[in-house]
Structure formats: structure tokens, C-alpha cells
Amino acid sequence: MKKTSLGKKLTASPYIVWSMLFIIVPLIFVAYYSVTDASGNFTLEYISDIGRYKDVMLNSIWLGFIATVISLILAYPLAYIMARSKANVQRTMMMLVMLPMWMNLLIRTYSMMILMQDTGVINSVLSFLNLPNVHMINTQGAVVFGMVYNYIPYMILPLYNIMAKMDHSLIEAAEDLGANKLTVLKNIIFPLSLPGVASGFTMVFVPSVSTFYISKKLGGNTFSLIGDVIEMQFKSANNYNLGAALSMVLMVLIIICMMVMNRFTGDDDDGGVLI
Amino acid sequence: MGDNYIIKLQNISKKFEDDVILDSINLSIKDKEFMTFLGPSGCGKTTTLRIIAGFLEADSGQVIFEGKDINSLPPHKRQVNTIFQRYALFPHLNVYDNIAFGLRIKKMKEKDIAKKVGEMLELVNLKGFQKRDISSLSGGQQQRVAIARALAVEPRVLLLDEPLGALDLKLRKDMQVELKNIQKRMGITFIYVTHDQQEALSMSDTVVVMNDGKIQQIGTPIDIYNEPKNAFVADFIGESNILDGVMLDDFKAKFSGAIFQCLDKGFAVNESVDIVVRPEDVDVVPYGEGTISGVITSNTFKGVHFEMIVDIDNFKWMIQTTDYYPVGTKIGIVIEPDAIHVMKKSEYSGMFGDYSSFSDELEHLSDVTAEEEE
Numbered sequence: 001m002k003k004t005s006l007g008k009k010l011t012a013s014p015y016i017v018w019s020m021l022f023i024i025v026p027l028i029f030v031a032y033y034s035v036t037d038a039s040g041n042f043t044l045e046y047i048s049d050i051g052r053y054k055d056v057m058l059n060s061i062w063l064g065f066i067a068t069v070i071s072l073i074l075a076y077p078l079a080y081i082m083a084r085s086k087a088n089v090q091r092t093m094m095m096l097v098m099l100p101m102w103m104n105l106l107i108r109t110y111s112m113m114i115l116m117q118d119t120g121v122i123n124s125v126l127s128f129l130n131l132p133n134v135h136m137i138n139t140q141g142a143v144v145f146g147m148v149y150n151y152i153p154y155m156i157l158p159l160y161n162i163m164a165k166m167d168h169s170l171i172e173a174a175e176d177l178g179a180n181k182l183t184v185l186k187n188i189i190f191p192l193s194l195p196g197v198a199s200g201f202t203m204v205f206v207p208s209v210s211t212f213y214i215s216k217k218l219g220g221n222t223f224s225l226i227g228d229v230i231e232m233q234f235k236s237a238n239n240y241n242l243g244a245a246l247s248m249v250l251m252v253l254i255i256i257c258m259m260v261m262n263r264f265t266g267d268d269d270d271g272g273v274l275i
Numbered sequence: 276m277g278d279n280y281i282i283k284l285q286n287i288s289k290k291f292e293d294d295v296i297l298d299s300i301n302l303s304i305k306d307k308e309f310m311t312f313l314g315p316s317g318c319g320k321t322t323t324l325r326i327i328a329g330f331l332e333a334d335s336g337q338v339i340f341e342g343k344d345i346n347s348l349p350p351h352k353r354q355v356n357t358i359f360q361r362y363a364l365f366p367h368l369n370v371y372d373n374i375a376f377g378l379r380i381k382k383m384k385e386k387d388i389a390k391k392v393g394e395m396l397e398l399v400n401l402k403g404f405q406k407r408d409i410s411s412l413s414g415g416q417q418q419r420v421a422i423a424r425a426l427a428v429e430p431r432v433l434l435l436d437e438p439l440g441a442l443d444l445k446l447r448k449d450m451q452v453e454l455k456n457i458q459k460r461m462g463i464t465f466i467y468v469t470h471d472q473q474e475a476l477s478m479s480d481t482v483v484v485m486n487d488g489k490i491q492q493i494g495t496p497i498d499i500y501n502e503p504k505n506a507f508v509a510d511f512i513g514e515s516n517i518l519d520g521v522m523l524d525d526f527k528a529k530f531s532g533a534i535f536q537c538l539d540k541g542f543a544v545n546e547s548v549d550i551v552v553r554p555e556d557v558d559v560v561p562y563g564e565g566t567i568s569g570v571i572t573s574n575t576f577k578g579v580h581f582e583m584i585v586d587i588d589n590f591k592w593m594i595q596t597t598d599y600y601p602v603g604t605k606i607g608i609v610i611e612p613d614a615i616h617v618m619k620k621s622e623y624s625g626m627f628g629d630y631s632s633f634s635d636e637l638e639h640l641s642d643v644t645a646e647e648e649e
Binding site: 167 | 330349350352360365
């Protein structure tokens with residue numbers, strides 16, 4: 001199978017053209033802008049400027065990491081139960097998981113804002129029940145909650161996928177050899193689901209770290225994430241070169257995080273997605 | 276309980292939705308015996324095995340293990356182990372860790388585990404394979420690891436679900452011999468599921484022929500072959516010409532328009548019966564010299580013998596000979612008394628044993644569907 005037939009090449013070509021135009025070329029632009037100044041001369045000034053944004057960047061990665069871990073803890077048992085359910089139950093649960101994704105991210109985040117405001121729905125209900133109000137909006141907790149809420153389907157799907165595909169006779173074989181349910185989960189199901197964990201981790205971690213909308217709406221002006229800073233460079237500060245440099249550094253940091261993650265999961269099987 | 280039965284199945288029935296898979300199965304399995312469940316796809320043999328293993332619970336009836344009801348005992352507490360159809364080796368563990376899996380659950384010391392794994396690998400002729408990855412093994416080697424893994428925990432009974440189904444013919448034959456040897460050496464009970472009658476006949480102490488969720492016959496391979504109970508068994512095990520006949524008297528059967536001496540008795544006078552004649556038991560003589568006669572309609576060379584389809588009185592017989600006769604030859608037929616087997620009429624009468632629609636290709640097709648199995 002060394003030669004790819006012409007037919008195959010042709011069917012792949014729309015995607016290749018697409019990714020050239022909208023992924024590779026923009027990436028080259030970002031890379032170019034990150035090492036040049038406004039007049040187009042080569043400079044490392046912006047890259048070295050990164051030190052000023054160190055705290056924001058670390059905070060973004062930290063919050064993204066927390067959101068990803070929470071998603072994983074919530075999604076894993078759900079995916080397991082889904083994969084073990086009857087076919088029609090699986091379909092219904094899958095639809096419920098997908099349902100929020102039918103709505104626009106902005107609208108979802110906006111509605112969360114309304115829920116969590118000091119005078120929002122949750123606090124109104126608490127007041128009505130004569131319970132003390134809770135300050136939620138404009139906290140890091142609210143932002144993490146938003147990340148989990150928005151991105152958890154991307155954790156559930158790969159986990160569910162890999163668990164549904166798992167050969168059931170492996171579980172039977174383990175039981176047959178004397179393993180109880182807990183041992184089966186620990187020694188068979190969990191290690192075999194690691195590629196799905198890696199996949200879900202990537203798909204939640206990356207958008208969480210680089211989000212700007214969620215932090216803006218739920219975090220208010222109390223703090224900003226790196227995504228907000230980058231957005232600001234392009235929109236209000238009009239400093240494309242700094243924005244590009246920040247993007248490049250963020251990208252490198254994310255790749256490093258993913259590589260560490262993949263080292264943990266020994267990801268060489270199918271099911272793993274690298275960014 | 277003075278008998279030496281290790282497992283007894285009592286009135287086991289099982290339905291999936293509205294399909295009856297097992298219909299009141301009664302079976303006693305002796306300690307240290309090699310028992311085979313033989314039957315076509317969907318006959319219930321794998322279901323029976325899974326009920327013994329504990330992966331399925333019967334709708335009604337009891338599984339008795341050494342006199343104790345184990346119906347509600349989960350698989351991990353049963354002293355039986357299974358070799359799965361596709362081996363079910365753990366892909367994330369190497370050969371050593373696969374075999375050690377059950378031993379570690381038993382909390383055996385790592386030193387003893389290493390020794391046991393070594394012994395097991397030697398038993399299945401895979402010495403030195405400890406560190407190998409499962410994915411680097413051939414089908415036959417994976418099969419051996421699966422056997423070693425199951426035997427390492429020293430089960431009283433080993434259940435084998437079509438274990439050789441995925442291997443090629445040559446390897447299959449070797450493994451048959453080897454499995455039989457392992458069973459003798461370990462001195463444990465093997466319960467083996469297969470749809471391959473040759474496999475069942477050559478390996479088993481006892482064969483249980485199943486169809487439609489019922490046991491059709493239980494017996495030694497020789498019994499099953501020589502004394503089939505009904506037309507289904509006669510047709511499923513080997514090739515058979517199954518004819519409508521009448522028992523005129525003890526030792527006297529009438530079929531194909533002639534009267535034959537036979538060794539069967541105990542039927543009512545003039546009782547309608549099914550007559551089985553194996554293709555290799557028919558003697559071909561020159562035309563006119565036989566008890567009956569017919570015309571050869573096809574002849575296929577099979578290596579050891581020729582396989583002819585012969586039209587006798589509008590019934591197509593299969594006859595195997597070592598001599599060659601061209602198609603169209605008229606021949607005479609002689610059948611010795613011990614070559615005739617008389618069976619009571621059953622629900623399967625008239626369904627099998629006529630070679631009018633026989634072709635190798637059809638035979639082959641039915642083999643392929645049988646391999647896909649439940």
C-alpha cells in the first residue's frame with residue numbers, strides 16, 4: 001500500500017486545500033507577526049515581553065487544568081454508565097450530552113451569567129428560601145464552572161467512545177480469573193480507557209486555557225486570562241505583533257502540557273488525538 | 276453424593292426476548308472428562324457454557340457444582356475458567372502479566388508467581404515468552420497464552436468456547452492433539468464447544484450433540500457416529516444416507532425396494548423407521564450382482580477416495596469408493612448387516628440425508644455461516 005491511488009488523493013484534496021488556507025497559512029502569519037514589529041522588521045522584542053504576562057498565563061493554565069480535571073471526574077462515571085446501558089438508553093443519554101451544544105456558546109455563557117449574578121436566579125431562589133446569598137459571579141470559581149459546563153461534552157464523547165468499543169470479553173475474562181468489579185475497573189477498564197482520557201483531556205484543556213469569552217462574562221473585570229489579553233491586543237490595543245507572540249508562546253506551552261499528559265497515558269493507541 | 280460428577284445441569288432453560296435458546300437441559304459432567312458440546316450455530320451450546328461459567332443466569336433450573344447449587348455465584352467465585360473465542364488477552368499487559376493476572380488477585384507471592392508463569396509457559400510450549408507484547412504474538416501463540424492464563428489459577432473445570440476457530444487447519448490439528456494432552460496431564464475437566472464434528476470426535480470422551488436448544492444425543496464419539504439417535508445427529512456427524520424404511524421384523528429392514536438383513540431389533544412389526552447408511556459402508560459391485568442398483572450422477576475425487584452421488588430408485592445416495600467409476604455407469608450395491616443403522620422416526624425425519632441438492636459449494640457456504648456463531 002505504498003502508492004495512494006489518484007482517487008484517494010482527489011478525495012483528500014478538499015480537506016488539504018481547506019487546512020492550507022485556514023490553518024497552515026494563518027499559523028504562518030501568526031508566527032511571522034510574532035517575530036516582527038509593526039513595520040515588518042525582525043525582532044524578538046514581543047516574545048521576550050512575555051515575562052510581563054507570566055502570571056496571567058500560569059493562571060490560565062492552572063484554571064484550565066482544574067476545569068479539565070473536574071470534567072474528567074464528572075465525565076468518567078457517566079461515560080462508563082452510558083457505555084454499559086441498553087442501546088436506546090445510550091442514544092437518549094448521548095442526546096442529552098449533545099443538547100447544550102446545539103446552543104451557541106455565547107448564549108450559554110450569557111445565561112450562566114444571569115443564573116449566577118448577585119441578583120440572579122440562584123440568589124433569588126436562595127433569598128426566597130431565606131437562605132444566605134452566595135457571591136458567584138466574577139470569581140475564578142464561576143469561570144471554572146463555565147469552562148466545565150461548556151466543554152464537558154468533549155470529555156464525555158471520547159471516553160464513551162472508547163468504553164463502548166471495549167471488548168466485553170476482556171471484562172469477562174478478568175472476572176473469570178477472579179477479579180471483582182473494583183479490580184476489573186482498576187486493572188482493565190481504566191488502563192484501556194487511557195487513550196480516551198488523553199483525548200478528552202486535550203479537547204477540554206486546550207479551549208479552556210485559551211478561552212476569553214467565558215472569563216470575560218463570568219470573571220468580570222476582576223481578573224483576565226491569557227485569552228482575554230490576546231484578544232485585547234488584536235481588538236482594542238491594535239498590537240498584532242504582541243498578540244501573535246502571546247499566541248505562539250501559549251501554543252508552545254499547551255503542546256508541552258499535552259506531551260507531558262501523553263507521556264502519562266502511554267498514548268500510542270487509537271483514540272488519542274493530539275490537538 | 277457418591278458419584279463422581281463435578282457439574283450437573285438440571286432443567287436449565289433460557290430465553291432471549293421470546294427466543295427459546297435452551298429448553299430444559301439436563302446433563303451430568305464427570306470429573307476429569309473431556310466433554311464436547313457439538314452443534315450448529317444457535318443451538319445453545321455457547322449459552323450453556325456461559326451459564327456454567329456464570330456470565331449468564333438461567334431462567335430456570337440449577338447448576339450444581341460438586342453437589343452445591345452455584346446458580347447465583349458470580350463468575351469470579353467459581354472454580355471454572357474460560358478460554359474465550361477470541362482469547363480476550365489483556366492488550367495492555369505483556370505475556371507474563373496476562374498469565375499472572377489471576378495469581379495476583381489470589382495474592383500469591385511474586386516469586387511464586389514467576390515460577391508458576393514459567394511452568395505454564397513451558398506447558399504450552401512458549402518458554403521464554405514472558406516479556407513479549409500480546410500484539411506481537413501470532414494467533415496460535417495468543418491461543419497458548421490464553422490457555423496458560425486460564426490454567427495458572429488451577430481451575431477444576433476449563434471451559435473452551437470454540438478456541439481453535441480462528442486458527443488455520445494445520446495449526447488446528449496440532450492444537451487439538453496438544454489440548455487433549457494438556458487435559459490428560461493436568462487431570463481436570465474440559466468442556467469444549469465446537470461446531471466442527473471432526474474436532475469433537477477426535478478429542479472428546481463424551482460428545483453432547485445439541486440442536487434447537489435441546490440435547491439430541493449424549494455418548495462417546497464412536498456411539499454418536501455409529502448409533503445416531505435421530506436423523507439430525509446422523510446428518511450432522513459425518514455424511515449419511517438417511518432413507519425411509521420399514522422394520523418387517525427383528526433383524527429385517529425394507530428400504531429402497533429391497534429387504535436387508537440388519538443387526539437392529541426391538542421395533543414393532545412393520546414400524547416406519549429411518550435407516551442410516553454411511554457412504555463409506557456401501558459396497559459397489561457390478562451391475563446386476565447387488566441387492567439394489569443405481570446410476571452414478573456425479574463423481575468427485577477427494578484424495579483418499581472418490582465421492583459419488585448415485586441415483587437409486589430416485590433417491591440420491593452418497594457413496595465413497597476407492598475405485599473410479601465414470602459418471603453414467605450402472606452399478607450394483609451391497610450393504611452388509613452391520614452397515615445398516617435403524618432409528619426411530621423423529622421430528623427430523625425426512626429433513627436430512629438426501630443428496631439430491633448436494634454440492635461442495637453449498638457445503639462450504641454452510642461451514643462459513645457456522646463459523647460466525649452466536
